[in-house]
Amino acid sequence: xxxxxxxxxxxxxxxxxxxxxxxxxxxxxxxxxxRQNHFRIFVLETRAELMKLLRMPGFTLxxxxxxxxxxxxxxxxxxxxxxxxxxxxxxxxxxxxGAFGVIGANIFSFGVGIAxxxxxxxxLLKRAMPLPPVIHFLARMVVGMAFSLVxxxxxxxxxxxxxxxxxxLATWVKLATWLTLGGLxxxxxxxxxxxxxxxxxxxxxINLIYLPMAFVSGLWLPYEVLPGLxxxxxPWLPAFHLAQPALGILGADxxxxxxxxxxxxxxxxxxSMVVGIAAYRRDHKTWG
Amino acid sequence: MRKLLMLIAGLAALIAFFLSLPTxxxxxxxxxxxxxxxxxxxxVRLFDGxxxxxxxxxxxxxxxxxxIGPAPSDGSGGATRERVVIPDGAEIIDxxxxxxxxxxxxxxxxTWGDALERALLFGVTTEIDMFTDQASxxxxxxxxxxxxxxxxxxxxxxxxxxxxxxxxxTEYGITIPTLDGPEQAQAFVDARLAEGSDFIKIVYDDxxxxxxxxDTATLRAAIxxxxxxxxxxxxxxxxxxxxxxxxxxxxxxLVHVWSDELGADGLFAMAAEKGVFVIPTxxxxxxxxxxxxxxxxxxxxxxxxxxxxAETGALSRVIEGLPVxxxxxxxxxxxxxxxxxxxxxxxxxxxxxxxxTVHGASMHGELSLLVEAGLSPIAALAAATAxxxxxxxxxxRGLVAPGLRADxxxxxxxxxxxxxxxxxxxxxxxxxxxVERSQGDTAxxxxxxxxxxEAFAQFDQDILDAAxxxxxxxxxxxxMGGTSTTSLTLVSPGSRDTAGALLVKGAIGPGxxxxxxxxxxxxxxxxxxxxxxxxxxxxxxxxRGDGGRYRLMLFAESIGQIPASTFFVASETWQEHRINLRxxxxxxxxxxxxxxxxxxxxxxxAFEIDGVSIR
Numbered sequence: 001x002x003x004x005x006x007x008x009x010x011x012x013x014x015x016x017x018x019x020x021x022x023x024x025x026x027x028x029x030x031x032x033x034x035r036q037n038h039f040r041i042f043v044l045e046t047r048a049e050l051m052k053l054l055r056m057p058g059f060t061l062x063x064x065x066x067x068x069x070x071x072x073x074x075x076x077x078x079x080x081x082x083x084x085x086x087x088x089x090x091x092x093x094x095x096x097x098g099a100f101g102v103i104g105a106n107i108f109s110f111g112v113g114i115a116x117x118x119x120x121x122x123x124l125l126k127r128a129m130p131l132p133p134v135i136h137f138l139a140r141m142v143v144g145m146a147f148s149l150v151x152x153x154x155x156x157x158x159x160x161x162x163x164x165x166x167x168x169l170a171t172w173v174k175l176a177t178w179l180t181l182g183g184l185x186x187x188x189x190x191x192x193x194x195x196x197x198x199x200x201x202x203x204x205x206i207n208l209i210y211l212p213m214a215f216v217s218g219l220w221l222p223y224e225v226l227p228g229l230x231x232x233x234x235p236w237l238p239a240f241h242l243a244q245p246a247l248g249i250l251g252a253d254x255x256x257x258x259x260x261x262x263x264x265x266x267x268x269x270x271x272s273m274v275v276g277i278a279a280y281r282r283d284h285k286t287w288g
Numbered sequence: 289m290r291k292l293l294m295l296i297a298g299l300a301a302l303i304a305f306f307l308s309l310p311t312x313x314x315x316x317x318x319x320x321x322x323x324x325x326x327x328x329x330x331x332v333r334l335f336d337g338x339x340x341x342x343x344x345x346x347x348x349x350x351x352x353x354x355x356i357g358p359a360p361s362d363g364s365g366g367a368t369r370e371r372v373v374i375p376d377g378a379e380i381i382d383x384x385x386x387x388x389x390x391x392x393x394x395x396x397x398x399t400w401g402d403a404l405e406r407a408l409l410f411g412v413t414t415e416i417d418m419f420t421d422q423a424s425x426x427x428x429x430x431x432x433x434x435x436x437x438x439x440x441x442x443x444x445x446x447x448x449x450x451x452x453x454x455x456x457x458t459e460y461g462i463t464i465p466t467l468d469g470p471e472q473a474q475a476f477v478d479a480r481l482a483e484g485s486d487f488i489k490i491v492y493d494d495x496x497x498x499x500x501x502x503d504t505a506t507l508r509a510a511i512x513x514x515x516x517x518x519x520x521x522x523x524x525x526x527x528x529x530x531x532x533x534x535x536x537x538x539x540x541x542l543v544h545v546w547s548d549e550l551g552a553d554g555l556f557a558m559a560a561e562k563g564v565f566v567i568p569t570x571x572x573x574x575x576x577x578x579x580x581x582x583x584x585x586x587x588x589x590x591x592x593x594x595x596x597x598a599e600t601g602a603l604s605r606v607i608e609g610l611p612v613x614x615x616x617x618x619x620x621x622x623x624x625x626x627x628x629x630x631x632x633x634x635x636x637x638x639x640x641x642x643x644x645t646v647h648g649a650s651m652h653g654e655l656s657l658l659v660e661a662g663l664s665p666i667a668a669l670a671a672a673t674a675x676x677x678x679x680x681x682x683x684x685r686g687l688v689a690p691g692l693r694a695d696x697x698x699x700x701x702x703x704x705x706x707x708x709x710x711x712x713x714x715x716x717x718x719x720x721x722x723v724e725r726s727q728g729d730t731a732x733x734x735x736x737x738x739x740x741x742e743a744f745a746q747f748d749q750d751i752l753d754a755a756x757x758x759x760x761x762x763x764x765x766x767x768m769g770g771t772s773t774t775s776l777t778l779v780s781p782g783s784r785d786t787a788g789a790l791l792v793k794g795a796i797g798p799g800x801x802x803x804x805x806x807x808x809x810x811x812x813x814x815x816x817x818x819x820x821x822x823x824x825x826x827x828x829x830x831x832r833g834d835g836g837r838y839r840l841m842l843f844a845e846s847i848g849q850i851p852a853s854t855f856f857v858a859s860e861t862w863q864e865h866r867i868n869l870r871x872x873x874x875x876x877x878x879x880x881x882x883x884x885x886x887x888x889x890x891x892x893x894a895f896e897i898d899g900v901s902i903r
Binding site: 083086149153156157160161164165166167168169172173176253 | 302305306307309310311312325326350351376377434
């Protein structure tokens with residue numbers, strides 16, 4: 001609010017609309033270093049991304065509503081008396097729909113978001129701004145995490161107040177932290193997809209990866225009830241490795257050690273980053 | 289600045305949300321999301337509800353019994369392979385020297401207060417209730433249906449019983465509907481079933497003309513009304529004649545055995561032929577015979593530590609005002625034996641919490657009484673597990689069999705030879721979840737200790753108060769139907785030239801057999817709140833009055849509802865009285881009231897007390 005409401009010359013105001021730090025000589029004199037400027041850009045960019053999220057309910061609402069709706073159906077309606085190993089169905093699916101929601105939030109924000117904005121020429125325009133690309137992606141990341149947290153809060157409220165789930169405070173916090181941070185590899189994956197796919201193909205391609213991966217990894221229905229082929233495939237999929245430690249936090253018997261899941265996700269992030277950066281460079285050559 | 293505030297508000301809301309999420313209860317019960325991991329009890333003697341099998345391995349998964357098989361010959365799984373699959377990560381329990389059996393089912397109880405919690409701590413995983421508050425039974429049933437009940441026994445209840453106006457069942461101060469004639473029987477039974485009754489219990493007992501009861505036509509109509517709706521009709525009787533009539537008119541079961549006389553003329557054969565079951569309730573019969581604590585549960589080191597002071601007191605309590613007939617237990621035991629040998633199904637039930645019985649612990653006493661009556665230990669165990677489940681149609685429990693609920697009791701030793709071994713509990717599981725047993729005196733944790741101050745009440749100020757606790761209240765027998773009156777007035781001067789004293793004045797009237805009226809004081813912050821008086825020895829006070837005999841009454845957990853009392857004479861001049869509290873009860877851990885009262889002699893009374901101290 002502050003940044004937009006300060007009285008400035010018309011030229012300075014334009015700069016603000018572009019999300020830039022003030023460039024009047026006086027302001028520059030007050031900024032002791034470029035690092036502080038970058039932080040400011042980051043804050044403004046995060047705000048702008050957040051505003052975009054709020055003002056484009058076409059993306060936000062489904063990404064928020066789907067995990068909640070499915071969890072309500074499978075976890076709450078049927079899940080209170082059924083047991084999956086040591087967990088109630090409501091408890092089990094809390095972890096897996098948490099993973100499902102978090103993956104969706106990140107993969108769509110980066111994948112479909114970037115592909116679409118590339119198509120609109122918005123990413124090209126961004127390059128004309130004195131905005132380091134890293135900061136833009138960091139801002140997207142923070143917003144993705146915030147959105148993940150909102151989805152988790154919705155799921156936790158449903159599970160806790162309607163699903164009969166009671167956990168020590170530390171367990172609630174641990175689960176939220178793991179899932180929120182565990183969404184980041186999927187942000188990297190989304191980045192790669194966003195630069196690899198054309199703007200029109202992106203939503204279809206991403207759904208074709210996201211939904212089957214979620215199902216085979218046991219996010220919709222418990223891994224334990226999946227057919228044998230899926231059980232064999234699941235340990236090769238990243239979604240599986242986000243869900244298993246989450247289940248472990250709730251006290252379930254997991255099908256992969258936590259260390260293996262973490263290693264998998266780190267490797268998955270690194271590969272996605274390499275591919276993503278390559279695709280990003282290719283994209284810039286094509287358009288640049 | 290505003291941004292910062294918004295950020296802080298957002299963070300605060302986030303923290304508040306996480307703090308508001310449900311957390312498991314602090315008493316260590318497992319959380320709702322991780323209730324029961326797999327349990328394997330290896331190489332155990334198994335009483336499955338019917339028969340005994342040596343060296344078995346039982347696997348429990350997801351709250352039910354998953355598999356049962358012979359244990360490997362060396363007992364450890366080393367030399368030969370286990371014939372049941374042991375799940376990964378299962379808790380393995382060595383069953384050598386122990387016996388696993390189904391959780392106990394007490395077939396005759398009345399569940400009030402913490403009855404079901406107490407029952408579970410002694411291995412009783414299901415209680416069949418013969419009369420309780422219909423509304424609380426309904427809420428318990430719905431909680432059980434949700435599968436969320438892990439800290440108390442399950443309830444199966446008759447709800448409101450069927451009795452005549454003014455008959456047995458109406459004397460407890462709770463207004464209940466009564467049945468007037470056979471033509472109303474179906475509507476009456478349907479109303480009970482609509483309220484949620486799991487079966488119908490009918491009272492057919494006039495206690496020798498003491499109160500009215502249903503006539504035989506109405507009894508028959510009520511039984512048939514229950515049968516028309518496909519539910520059991522069980523009947524309360526106390527004489528062999530009433531038993532005969534109830535069986536002849538189609539009762540499915542008798543909830544007591546008779547104890548007036550043995551009876552003959554084919555009564556036992558008829559009971560067997562008609563296929564009724566009988567719940568002898570020898571525990572409460574022992575009380576009626578004047579020997580409430582006949583099995584000495586409170587002396588058994590396997591039971592005593594788990595009893596609360598109130599339970600220890602209750603085990604020795606007699607029924608006030610009921611004439612004792614010493615041969616009742618012998619007759620009831622003989623009748624039980626005759627029934628069993630004639631082939632009648634016997635079910636173990638205690639009738640807790642009637643005087644002399646408590647929920648949970650008394651079930652172990654009942655088993656002993658059944659064996660003393662002549663049942664084999666195996667027959668007694670079946671009467672507490674498989675038989676009641678079958679009789680009441682509880683087909684998910686009562687046996688240790690694959691697919692059934694894992695309501696289990698693991699005891700040390702062999703109760704199929706020595707029935708008292710059921711008391712040596714090693715583990716209790718309800719629906720596969722282990723029950724943590726707490727020692728009886730944990731009820732005392734957090735109980736307030738009486739302050740060290742000796743001076744308790746001086747009556748020298750303008751207000752009627754005490755050094756600690758809720759303070760003074762008038763007390764009379766009015767709520768018991770009496771007509772006695774009292775008034776409390778501060779007067780001056782007091783004893784030994786102090787400023788004031790308490791004048792207690794009124795009249796003792798008729799209406800209640802044990803009339804009283806006077807001044808009561810509560811040592812707890814709330815009326816009836818327990819205070820630990822263990823460090824106190826005596827009550828010392830000054831009294832004067834009209835020369836009459838008055839009583840100091842002590843109300844304590846260990847004594848029960850009827851207080852212990854001792855007399856003092858209020859002479860015309862002030863006199864000091866010392867009363868040793870331990871003469872009133874040995875267990876002073878739960879004192880909740882003291883009273884200075886007149887009675888039982890009728891007439892006007894007046895006395896003053898002053899300088900009350902508790903040392």
